Amino acid sequence: MVPPRILVVGAGFAGIECVRRLERSLAPGEADIALVTPFSYQLYLPLLPQVASGVLTPQSVAVSLRRSRRHRTRIVPGGAIGVDAKAKVCVVRKITDEVVNEPYDYLVLAAGSVTRTFDIPGLVDNARGMKTLAEAAYIRDHVISQLDLADASQDEAERASRLQFVVVGGGYAGTETAACLQRLTTNAVRQYPRLDPKLIKWHLIDIAPKLMPELGDRLGAVALDILKRRGIEVSLGVSVAKASPEEVTFTDGRVLPCRTLIWTAGVAASPLVATLDSETVRGRLAVTPEMSLPGRDRVFALGDAAAIPDLSKTDGAICPPTAQHAIRQGRALADNLIASLRNQPLRPYVHKDLGLVVDLGGRDAVSKPLGVELRGLPAQAVARGYHWSALRTNVAKTRVLTNWMLNAIAGDDFVRTGFQARKPATLRDFEYTDAYLSPDEIRAYTAGAASGG
CATH class of the missing domain: 3.50.50.60 (FAD/NAD(P)-binding domain)
Structure with a gap:
């Protein structure tokens, strides 16, 4: 039979x-x-945001x-x-x-x-997602390449546009992506003496009125405060009206010179x-x-x-x-x-x-396991402990733990690995x-x- x-x-x-x-x-x-x-x-x-920021290897x-x-x-x-x-x-x-x-x-x-995308002019051709391993690796190379190109440029307008970064989506993926990549560029700019750190601007926008509403009002406010203290400009009730290779127009009328648009507005x-x-x-x-x-x-x-x-x-x-x-x-x-x-x-x-965990990179995190609100290092310990335990093989657990320890001791590295193609890849390509x-x-x-x- x-x-x-x-x-x-x-x-x-x-x-x-x-x-x-x-x-x-x-x-x-x-x-x-x-x-x-x-x-x-x-x-x-x-853990894709940590791959994009180089804390973890793909x-x-x-x-x-x-x-x-x-x-x-x-x-x-x-x-x-x-x-x-x-x-x-x-x-x-x-x-x-x-x-x-x-x-x-x-x-x-x-x-x-x-x-998930919408009928926004230029979106599917100019935005990058954070849904696949290839996208995370690509975004890491792309962000570092913007620093390299800005450092080499003699054109102030080009330099300014390469140092502006926009992340769309105030959920877990977007918030963690913006937080982790902002930390990467903040640490990387020390290796670029010709670049003014004040020129690097990260923007996190979402059409919703609150950031990660599942966190509740108190933890949501804590997360928002962490992002703002780092210099990330958070705009709520705002989305993208149109996008081109060199600028992004918001629905509130702002036009931002920008060559990096990361789209995480849902699935x-x-x-x-x-x-x-x-x-x-x-x-x-x-x-x-x-x-x-x-x-x-x-x-x-x-x-x-x-x-x-x-x-x-x-x-x-x-x-x-x-x-x-x-x-x-x-x-x-x-x-x-x-x-x-x-x-x-x-x-x-x-x-x-059972609750949720949000890793904002470094020592910053907010977590709500079983309804208990945590922030800072305790929240970070819960977040990373949860992710580590959820990995299904001992090899994966060993790799992730080793990467975390190496990053804590040696810090970030800023090497482009070759995923940055001459022709920008689209959401459909990935x-x-x-x-x-x-x-x-x-x-x-x-x-x-x-x-x-």
Whole structure:
């Protein structure tokens, strides 16, 4: 008897936690597990700002899938670009650009998210994201290159524009990115005697009225004060009206000479979601509390790709797209898959938020574990302790801890490593948002599988 095929799409927090649980809990031969992912690592996304600022090396936050799995899972090196739920086939573009069909009996959609953009003139061509490892490495090179180019320039206007930096998004990603990179440039400018430190300006803007509202008023005010004391100009209730290679126009009318625009204003579910032609909530697949997709036999979705009802609240809320929820959803969904295989009832996902941590670089941090408000070194200890413990392999833990210790002792370095291309890369170049198929294209690719060919 051929064992049922479980296909997991995505190697983020949700997908990897689901696979790990399945590997530990399923009996040998009970099911075949396959994982679709273009990269052979799980990206520890919350530490990307520290990669961008050079505190951590890129390899430190790329947790090897080969080390963290039990070798029962077949890894398909590519990205899912369409799903034919009727034929029970997922269309995958491998890293060689070959398009293949992956049939399944159970499908787990943990495809994650991409950077959310808006119809703002010049945005997608001139902004850089902070969603992938390549983007973090690219931004580090780009920021350091602006210091090098400003130092070499004889044109005061060019120099001023290269030393202005804008980060859009007052959530965790944007705030930590602005804080960590501002610290990098503050330390780096000491190596540039021709540059006036006062010319380096960092701007953090967000259309929301508060910075990281999840922190609450008191901790939010503390975080805002830390940023302002460092010289970061924070503008709330403001966004980008248009962007060009050499300036950014804000919605309040200000025009800022600037060659670095970092966009972290939220995320949107992977475009893979649209290929299923299913109901969505805020762009995410509408699923049951058990994380199954209504009307799609044995299809489940979780993480950033799914709108999972938050049963800890009573106002019809859905779970926020955070790593904390994704990890626990992965475990819960694995248990439900096993229950389905064994003809047992499924259980709804229920989890209360355990708090949050925000690392602002150096000794600055704010944290709220289990509702307890912390700031300064205690908050920093909690933030880094949480991130360190969440890393899935001892090798990754050792690399991150060593990097932190080296940075604390030796300080930052300011070497460009070659990611800075002559042609600036766009959001599409990093996140491949134009790679997905239309419904007709999906049917064409899966016709052979549906007919047994």
